[in-house]
Amino acid sequence: MKLKDDVIEISSFSNIKIPSNEIGIFVKEFANILAYMDKIGTVKVSKIKKDSIIKHHTPLRLDTLSTSSNECSNLLERVYYKVPKVIK
Amino acid sequence: MENLSALSIPDINCLIKKGDIKVHELLDKAYKTIEQSSLNTFITLLKEESYKKADxxxxxxxxxxxxxxxxxxxxxxxxxxxIKGHRTTCSSRMLDNYVSPYTATVVERLENKGAIIIGKTNLDEFAMGASTETSFYKPTKNPYKHEYVPGGSSGGSAAAVAGxxxxxxxxxxxxxxxxxxxxxxxxxxxxxxYGRVSRYGLVAFASSLDCIGPITxxxxxxAILLETIAGPDSMDSTSIPEDVPRYYDMLTNEINxxxxxxxxxxxxxxxxxDVADVMEDFIKGLKFTGITLKDVTIEGFxxxxxxxxxIATSEASSNLARYDGxxxxxxxxxxxxxxxxxxxVRRGVGFGKEVxxxxxxxxxxxxxxYKDQYYDKAIMVREKIRMSFEKALKDVxxxxxxxxxTLPFKIGEKIDDPVSMYLMDLCTVSISLSGLPAMSIPVGYQxxxxxxxxIVGRRLEEGTILKICHFLEKNGLASSNIENL
Structure with a gap:
């Protein structure tokens, strides 16, 4: 029952409408998948440092100022950028 | 003309330069093969534009x-x-009529070198799958046995090359x-x-894992394709700011x-x-090449x-929130x-079941x-996996x-069993989580x-992988002409 409520709640958070006759299928699949995912609870990670995660998995470049590209320069009108019309 | 696959890019280049083959003939051959094929590899063909470029x-x-x-x-x-001006569907009903307003960096780099983009290939919806069966349009078939899957999610690309x-x-x-x-x-x-090739213009699935690469x-x-598409790109903040070696020039018939x-x-x-037997046969072959072999243990697969x-589904839930229909x-x-x-309603109908x-x-x-229990814990374990690969690659x-x-499975065999389908990724996800380069090479037939x-290498050492794989290919241990192995 708890998982069924979870599935209904998550579908709402995800902005996805699940037809009532399909909820049971999702509940069954979620039960199997979550049982598998729960295996990570057994792994010890006390020696892992957060600095190391940032260094190795989010290798972002330094943010530096640069002049605008030619494409943007063409759109510059006084101090504003004029972009192509989207809605006719 | 011989089959396209019998000719490498350098071979074709020589023929074009000598005037022995025209680009139009190459395109005729490719499109004729596609049109006569029943593999369901392409979603969109760019025929008109291709012939203009050939002119x-x-x-x-x-x-x-x-x-x-x-x-x-x-x-x-x-x-x-x-690709600007063309559909980018991600094999999803959600993007069925989406026309891209810009071109991906990888495509731009290929086109700057004169490559002709002949079409866009089928995939699992939003690249989520291991069989190309979750495509909104059609499942792609395995070129070896049509009732089997070609794998996924790049099943259309792989089957198109093999076919x-x-x-x-x-x-x-x-x-x-x-x-x-x-x-x-x-x-x-x-x-x-991860980060060697720009992701600008690749529709995001899991941004900390997504990579673009060649299938040949x-x-x-x-080697030729990688050196063309790789390198820093100001449009992708995760692209690595390091120069790209000339991979093709690094390929030699000898390694020491x-x-x-x-x-x-x-x-x-x-x-x-079946897979273990092929691997053991391959290892027997390796012993005659002069390469040193060493057993390595990596636990936690x-x-x-x-x-x-x-990690992938968490990132996907964020990345795909933008699609509102x-x-x-x-x-x-x-x-x-x-x-x-x-x-x-629109997301419920627009997305397929797996997405x-x-x-x-x-x-x-x-x-x-739940975040601490799942996502936060997963990123800690991910680092542990990366460290175990780093350690394993220290001495080799x-x-x-x-x-x-497993071997390829039959179309429809696993589609209703998500856990069984997810297990198909067992040997590959650890390398993705570690951000390392790896090449799959065809070595046998069962x-x-x-x-x-x-073949998995250290970070940014694609050159080493390519050199070793080229050596194995030249020594008859790997070949896309698989029946002759």
Missing amino acids: DIHLRIKNGEDIDILTGIPIAIKDNIC LETVAALGSDTGGSIRQPASFCGVFGLKPT NNVADS NVTIGIVRGQLMDIIDK DICIPVYYI IRYGWIGNTKYDTLNEMYE KRRIMLGTFCLRSG DVLLLPTSP KGLPVGLQ
Whole structure:
């Protein structure tokens, strides 16, 4: 029952409408998948440092100022950028 | 003219330069093969534009201009990579009528070298799958046995290369989506180091894992494509600011002082006997090459699947939140009382079952009260996995392990069993989580179906992988002409 409520709640958070006759299928699949995912609870990670995660998995470049590209320069009108019309 | 696959990019380049073959003939051959094929590899063909480019190249050659090695080479692009003015569907009803307003960096770099993009290939919806069956349009078939899957998610690209419909293709790899279909279709598939190739213009699935790479019929073609598409890009903040070696020039027929670490241990207990037998035969062959072999143990392969699926689905739930079915995709003619109701219905119909499942799983993992237990824990375990690969690669140049735990399976066999389908990624996701480069190479044949093995290298050492794979290919241990192995 708890998982069924979870599935209904998550579908709402995800902005996805699940037809009532399909909820049971999702509940069954979620039960199997979550049982598998729960295996990570057994792994010890006390020696892992957060600095190391940032260094190795989010290798972002330094943010530096640069002049605008030619494409943007063409759109510059006084101090504003004029972009192509989207809605006719 | 011979089959396209019988010719490498350098071979075709020589023929074009000597005037022995015209780019138009290459295109005729490719499109004729595609049109006669029943593999369902392409979603969109770019025929008109391709022939216009061929006309330009013909003029340039006629005027005595020097041409690049990629000039006139037909290349297929996975349909989650944008090309300005053309559809980018991601094989989803949600993007069925989406026309990209810009071009991906990888496509721009290929086109700058004169390559001709002949069309966009089928994939699992939003690259979520291991069989190309979750495509909204059609499942792609395995070129070796049509009732079997080609792997996924880049199944269209791999089958198109193996089915001789294109000279080469680009795919994307989040948890094995280049390597596994390359293995199932008997071709070469290279996932570069995360950040080596710009992701600008690749529709995001899991941003900390997504990579673009080549799928080819030989190692030289992969080297040429990788050196063209790789390198820093100001449009992708995660692209690595390091120069790209000339991979093609690094390929020689001899290698010295190479040690390959054979990953057996726990992994060999999990994979099918058919795959294990091919790997053992391959290792026997390696012993005659002068390469030093060393057994390496990496524990925790079974934990990589849950870690991958927690991270990938969490990132997917965020990345795919942007699709609201307002400007493109399935709209329907229902009247809605609220904006939220409209989003829910359009996303409910626009996305396929697997995509909805993954978005919801990711939302579950990121939900307040569960994030620590799932997502936060998963990123810690991910670092532990990366460290174990780093340690394993300390004393060896590359690692060798299977690409897939099984042979290709039948269309429809696993589609209703998500856990069983997720387990297909067992051998590939650990490398994706570690951000390392790896190439799947075709090394054997079981029950009429191809088997691939992965060569995994250190971070940014794609050159070492390509050199070793080229050596193995030249010594008859790997070939896309798999029946003759």
